Amino acid sequence: MRVGTAAAVLAAAVLLLTGCSDVHLPAVEEVAGDFAAGDPAVRCQLLTRAAVESLEHEEPAGCATALQDLQLGTGGVESAQVWGTEAQVRLTDDTLFLTATTDGWRVAAAGCAHSDEDRYDCLVEGS
Amino acid sequence: MLRRVADNGLSLAFGALFLVTLVGQAVAGAAEESEQRLDQGLDPVPLLDYVTSSSFAVDVMENWQSEYLQFFLYVLATVWLVQRGSAESEEPDQTGTESDEDQRMGASARGDSPPWVRAGGWRAALFSRSLGLLMGGLFLLTWVATSVAGWTAYNSEQLQSHADPVSWAGYLARADFWSRSFQNWQSEMLAVGSMAVFAVYLRQRGSPESKPVGAPHGDTGETG
Numbered sequence: 001m002r003v004g005t006a007a008a009v010l011a012a013a014v015l016l017l018t019g020c021s022d023v024h025l026p027a028v029e030e031v032a033g034d035f036a037a038g039d040p041a042v043r044c045q046l047l048t049r050a051a052v053e054s055l056e057h058e059e060p061a062g063c064a065t066a067l068q069d070l071q072l073g074t075g076g077v078e079s080a081q082v083w084g085t086e087a088q089v090r091l092t093d094d095t096l097f098l099t100a101t102t103d104g105w106r107v108a109a110a111g112c113a114h115s116d117e118d119r120y121d122c123l124v125e126g127s
Numbered sequence: 128m129l130r131r132v133a134d135n136g137l138s139l140a141f142g143a144l145f146l147v148t149l150v151g152q153a154v155a156g157a158a159e160e161s162e163q164r165l166d167q168g169l170d171p172v173p174l175l176d177y178v179t180s181s182s183f184a185v186d187v188m189e190n191w192q193s194e195y196l197q198f199f200l201y202v203l204a205t206v207w208l209v210q211r212g213s214a215e216s217e218e219p220d221q222t223g224t225e226s227d228e229d230q231r232m233g234a235s236a237r238g239d240s241p242p243w244v245r246a247g248g249w250r251a252a253l254f255s256r257s258l259g260l261l262m263g264g265l266f267l268l269t270w271v272a273t274s275v276a277g278w279t280a281y282n283s284e285q286l287q288s289h290a291d292p293v294s295w296a297g298y299l300a301r302a303d304f305w306s307r308s309f310q311n312w313q314s315e316m317l318a319v320g321s322m323a324v325f326a327v328y329l330r331q332r333g334s335p336e337s338k339p340v341g342a343p344h345g346d347t348g349e350t351g
Contacts, residue, residue, distance in 0.1 A: 050167065050168030081286075083283040083285070084180055084182065086283045099287070109289050118290045122289055
């Protein structure tokens with residue numbers, strides 16, 4: 001019993017220290033899956049405000065029009081990681097970065113490919 | 128009731144100050160984090176979300192670990208090292224763990240000595256090192272907690288700048304972890320070292336951290 005209690009306390013401490021990251025995995029994977037499967041209008045709704053503003057800055061006709069010209073991934077979710085209020089989702093053909101907002105998880109960057117050892121260049125991202 | 132409060136004035140006062148300053152850190156930290164998120168076009172972070180975040184946890188833990196390291200080292204170092212003339216030091220001829228008689232252990236234990244001292248054997252041996260062991264244990268625990276919370280906060284920043292997260296072992300090799308550790312450790316070493324020297328030449332009337340005001344600078348280990 002004492003070992004069980006100690007393990008529970010340790011697990012609670014680790015959860016608290018890591019910001020309860022795994023709790024958010026299902027929601028992150030759902031948004032990433034919807035984004036990958038969605039048409040441009042749906043994808044615009046799942047982007048962060050900063051990402052939409054960045055697209056609209058480049059394409060005055062609007063976010064959906066801007067997305068039509070970009071080669072973004074449409075594959076299924078391969079893996080996901082959540083760290084605090086940020087998440088990374090690997091699709092079979094793309095890498096997405098998500099962030100927690102008051103409206104839920106939103107895609108902060110999409111169409112991302114490695115630019116060097118651990119950094120990415122992304123087709124869609126907020127400035 | 129009032130008597131109990133008065134008898135525990137130091138722990139109660141510092142406990143209350145700890146809580147007030149911890150709340151202050153939480154409020155100021157949440158405001159700073161919100162400012163940064165607003166600059167990036169993101170929503171501000173609610174206070175409750177901030178105090179359960181890894182960035183708050185690492186900021187708290189990195190300070191706790193250095194405080195416990197300070198006391199752990201000071202408790203051990205003052206067994207063997209002296210500062211002639213300092214109220215913080217033992218007399219130069221009293222270094223080391225001293226005799227059982229001096230420490231009221233073994234045959235010299237008294238009726239009002241703690242039970243584990245009177246029990247002798249491994250209990251007395253463990254109890255005679257319990258302060259250092261607790262401080263050292265709390266240091267290790269909070270240092271590991273710093274590494275776990277720091278790892279999470281670091282990876283969150285990595286993702287925010289569109290970079291891959293790193294493993295825990297990878298984080299321990301990063302400058303971020305050692306920068307957090309050393310910047311706290313150096314301030315603790317400075318505070319302890321300077322206090323040991325200041326206590327030789329300066330006085331605080333009535334404080335056990337100081338020698339009596341009229342004591343000569345050369346007197347060591349005397350407290351007022």
